[in-house]
Amino acid sequence: MKEDFSDFIDRFRKRLHTLFNQEENINELSMSRGLPDKVWNEIMKLNPLSVAVPTEFGGRGMEVKECLSVLSAASYESLPLSLTFGINIALFLEPIAKYGHIDIKAPIFDKFMNKQAMGGLMITEPDFGSDALNMQTSYVEKEDSFFLKGKKHWQGLTGMADYWIVAARKKSESGDLARDIEFFVTDDSKPEQKIPVDEYYNNLGLYMIPYGLNDIDLTVPKNQKLQQPRTGIKMMLDILHRSRLQFPGMGMGFLQRMLDEALTHCDNRIVSGQKLSQLDSVKFQLSRIQSSYTLCSGMCARSSSMSGIEHEVSGNGLEANSMKALVTDLMQEAAQICVQLNGSSGYKLDNIAGRGIVDSRPFQIFEGSNEMLYTQIAEGCVKLMKRSKQTKLADFLTDMERTALVAPRFKKHLQFTLPDSLAQRQLVVIGKVIARLVCLQYVAEMHDKGFRNDLYENCAKHMEMDVKQLVSDLEDYNNAEPIMDYRDKSDWMQFI
Numbered sequence: 001m002k003e004d005f006s007d008f009i010d011r012f013r014k015r016l017h018t019l020f021n022q023e024e025n026i027n028e029l030s031m032s033r034g035l036p037d038k039v040w041n042e043i044m045k046l047n048p049l050s051v052a053v054p055t056e057f058g059g060r061g062m063e064v065k066e067c068l069s070v071l072s073a074a075s076y077e078s079l080p081l082s083l084t085f086g087i088n089i090a091l092f093l094e095p096i097a098k099y100g101h102i103d104i105k106a107p108i109f110d111k112f113m114n115k116q117a118m119g120g121l122m123i124t125e126p127d128f129g130s131d132a133l134n135m136q137t138s139y140v141e142k143e144d145s146f147f148l149k150g151k152k153h154w155q156g157l158t159g160m161a162d163y164w165i166v167a168a169r170k171k172s173e174s175g176d177l178a179r180d181i182e183f184f185v186t187d188d189s190k191p192e193q194k195i196p197v198d199e200y201y202n203n204l205g206l207y208m209i210p211y212g213l214n215d216i217d218l219t220v221p222k223n224q225k226l227q228q229p230r231t232g233i234k235m236m237l238d239i240l241h242r243s244r245l246q247f248p249g250m251g252m253g254f255l256q257r258m259l260d261e262a263l264t265h266c267d268n269r270i271v272s273g274q275k276l277s278q279l280d281s282v283k284f285q286l287s288r289i290q291s292s293y294t295l296c297s298g299m300c301a302r303s304s305s306m307s308g309i310e311h312e313v314s315g316n317g318l319e320a321n322s323m324k325a326l327v328t329d330l331m332q333e334a335a336q337i338c339v340q341l342n343g344s345s346g347y348k349l350d351n352i353a354g355r356g357i358v359d360s361r362p363f364q365i366f367e368g369s370n371e372m373l374y375t376q377i378a379e380g381c382v383k384l385m386k387r388s389k390q391t392k393l394a395d396f397l398t399d400m401e402r403t404a405l406v407a408p409r410f411k412k413h414l415q416f417t418l419p420d421s422l423a424q425r426q427l428v429v430i431g432k433v434i435a436r437l438v439c440l441q442y443v444a445e446m447h448d449k450g451f452r453n454d455l456y457e458n459c460a461k462h463m464e465m466d467v468k469q470l471v472s473d474l475e476d477y478n479n480a481e482p483i484m485d486y487r488d489k490s491d492w493m494q495f496i
Contacts, residue, residue, distance in 0.1 A: 002055075005066055012046050013073045019043065020077050027350035030078070033207050034160075044116040048074070048085060052093040057109035062097060064246070065304040071249030072300070076257045079359045080208035082250045084118075087156045087209075090243035092119030095165055096185070098309040099226040099235060104185060108163060119163035121239070122152040122195075122214065129154075130372055132181070132236070137216055138171035139182065146184060146225060150216045151198075154366070158212040159197040162188050165226065166195075166216060167236065181232040185224040192219045205358035237314035244324035244367060245307035245316070248299035251327040254360065255293045258334040261353060262289055262341050276341070285337045291462040292330035294455045298442030299323045318380060318402060321373040322435035328363040329370060335360050374431025375424060381434055382418065382427075391417045393430075403437040405444045409460065410437065413467050416475070429474045436463045 019042055020026035029035060035043075051066040053059020060066055067089050075082030096108055096119075111117035128134050137150025148168050155164075164186045170178040186193040200212040228235040266277035266286060276282050303323065307313060313320065335356035339346035346353045364370045381396070390396040394414035397407040407414075414433070422430070440463045447456040 002060060005060070005069075008060075009066075009069050009073060012048060012070065013076075015046055016043070016073065016077045016081075026078060030080070030207060030355055031349050034210065035208055041116070043081070047113065049088055049093065049112055052089040052097075053109050053113055054097055054105075057106060058113045059109065062094065062309060064308045065300075068246060068249030068252065068300050068304060071246070072253035072256075074253065075250050076253035078208065079250070079254050079356065080206045082253065083156065083206065083363075084209055086243075086246065086250050087120050088112075088118055090246050091121035091239070092161075092163065092165060094242060094309050095121070095183070095226065095239050098238075099183070099228060100185065101223040101225070101227060103223045108185075111162065117162040118157055118160060119165070120155050120157045120161040122155050122164050122166045122216075123236075124152060124154050126151055126153050126213065130368060132167070133179070133233070135167060135169060135181070136177070137166070137168040138177055139168040139184065140171050142219075145219050145221050147219050148184060148216050151213065152216060153213040154201070154211050155214065156209050156211060158200065158210045158214060160210050164188070164195060168216075181236055182228075183226040183232065183235065184220050185226065186218060186220055187224075194218070204361075205355070206362060234314045237317075238312060240367060241313040241316050241320035242307050242309070244320040245303045245313060247324045247363070247367075248296050248303055248327050250363075251296045251331050252293075252300055254331055254356065255289065255296050255334050258331075258338045258353065258356060259286075259289045259293050262286055262338045265342055282341065285341060287458050288462060289334045289337055290455070291459040292334050294443055294459040295330065295439050295463075296327055297451075298444075298446055299327060299439055301446050302442040318377060318434075319438060321368070321377050321431075322438040324367065325364075325370040325373040325377075325431070326435045326439050328360070331360040331363060332357070371428050374428045374435065377431035377434050378422075378427040378429075381430070382422070385418070393418055393433075397434070397437060403434070403441055406437055406441045406460075410464065410467055413464070413471055416471075423477065423479070426474055426477055429470050429477070433467055433470050433474075436466055 019039065020029070024039060029039065048070050050059045051070050052062055055061040071082050071086055071089070074085055093112065096105065100108070108117070123132050123135070125135050125137060128136065135150070137148065137152065139146045139148045148166060150168065152166070166184050166186055167181050168184065169181055172178070186195060188194050195214050195216060195218065198213040198215050200210060203211045226235065263277070263286060266282055267275055269276040271279070277286065302319070306316070335353055338353035339351075339357060342351065342353055345351060348354055385391075385396045388396070390399070392415055394407060394411040397403040397414065398411070400407075418430070440460060443451065443456055443459055447453065
């Protein structure tokens with residue numbers, strides 16, 4: 001019988017804590033590249049990735065709430081470990097379960113369940129980062145196989161994963177590349193499918209995870225092409241949006257750890273005869289981290305109900321982009337606050353808050369930089385406003401399903417007409433506003449089911465403060481641009 005999940009996750013949490021804090025030193029492990037094999041073996045003995053394997057292949061059944069709980073438990077102890085699991089779950093196991101050919105599922109899932117296998121996704125290329133539609137990795141169809149050729153880089157688990165899903169475009173006889181994108185599964189244990197690593201990157205932070213440059217020159221059989229229902233681009237959006245919708249799982253444990261560390265330190269630290277936690281400015285900073293914890297809780301609840309593989313999420317860009325961009329901004333902010341509250345002790349490599357700044361920073365960049373995602377949120381909503389002939393932002397958000405519950409609270413701040421022409425920096429600001437309302441509504445929906453009122457109200461206060469500041473930036477935005485040739489008449493020594 002399948003182990004009750006409460007027992008499974010409790011055992012997982014306790015073992016990770018013991019392994020990282022008693023048997024090993026997580027501070028030392030976090031400062032060295034990779035994890036020792038004996039540590040990986042102990043972690044994988046717990047079979048954490050079983051949560052993302054279908055029951056017919058021996059797994060726990062791919063319930064999103066279980067996947068997010070594993071990610072959260074891992075990120076409480078180690079954000080890089082959680083990202084390792086996140087890559088495997090959202091960027092490999094879920095796509096295989098949904099789009100993989102039936103012939104390849106059983107051997108792949110068996111290897112994950114019984115041989116501690118890992119898998120990842122290759123999209124990004126050296127010259128085409130977020131511009132995935134112009135990737136140059138190509139494939140040619142042969143009689144019984146596909147031949148792939150190109151370059152990929154910055155894939156998490158470079159040189160470590162046993163399987164990869166590789167994105168490529170079809171190459172015609174004339175050498176032109178098709179507009180659509182296809183995905184192929186590779187098995188590193190087979191010589192003709194092995195992906196060599198040209199270079200390992202000396203990445204800043206996330207030391208546990210290897211990144212690098214990969215050379216694609218391989219052949220795969222036809223049943224290792226993912227089976228898209230419509231277009232490859234739609235499938236890519238479905239995969240990426242599902243991954244973004246599950247970022248809150250990685251954020252949850254990390255934010256709770258930052259909150260616990262900050263609360264404990266400030267309650268024990270005595271300054272001028274009083275606890276640090278009694279200082280007014282410190283109360284504000286602590287409540288700021290706590291509001292992030294609350295927002296992320298709402299995101300996890302919403303994601304659990306709508307991001308499983310049974311759902312098509314290629315059209316859920318508003319929610320996917322809002323969750324990913326906002327939760328990763330909150331993670332970075334929480335780490336910065338936690339370091340500030342810890343004072344000089346926070347500025348150490350063996351302090352989890354200090355490491356948290358560096359480890360959480362790339363979350364704002366990979367899988368779509370946050371500025372790009374906020375821009376996409378704003379562009380989509382502005383387009384809908386024009387289509388529905390809405391002129392006031394507050395009215396539009398009050399009518400929009402995913403913000404209708406909380407928008408009235410912000411009406412006095414948002415009841416203005418958007419300019420006909422918006423600079424990209426203004427779109428980013430609008431996207432930040434909308435993302436906050438989208439995610440606050442998740443908490444409001446939990447609040448209606450009994451989530452504690454004090455946490456919700458504090459969170460709403462912080463979101464209202466953010467919106468007021470963002471609206472000020474929008475209405476009177478800074479239009480400064482860089483002077484590229486700035487050196488002439490700019491040396492201060494000339495003006496003494």
